[in-house]
Amino acid sequence: MRSTITTRGQTVIPIEIRRRFALGPADGLEWIVEGKEIRVVPLPRDPVAAFRGQGRGQSTERLLDDRDWDRRRE
Numbered sequence: 001m002r003s004t005i006t007t008r009g010q011t012v013i014p015i016e017i018r019r020r021f022a023l024g025p026a027d028g029l030e031w032i033v034e035g036k037e038i039r040v041v042p043l044p045r046d047p048v049a050a051f052r053g054q055g056r057g058q059s060t061e062r063l064l065d066d067r068d069w070d071r072r073r074e
Helices: 017-020 047-051 058-072
Strands: 030-036 036-043
Touching: none
Parallel strands: none
Antiparallel strands: 030 036
């Protein structure tokens, strides 16, 4: 699937992707740059619910590591 960037820097997310990931107005997207590639990841509407049940143990350690990683990226 492809889309075009407008002169204002906007693009359209194809309907198939919006339906598959249940994306709608005001939903967040995270843009991740990895080398020469860009990944777009939908953000969960409820970050607490999204984090719950992710693995076994050491959740606090992983969360702090993720926050540290985010701070270094800024």
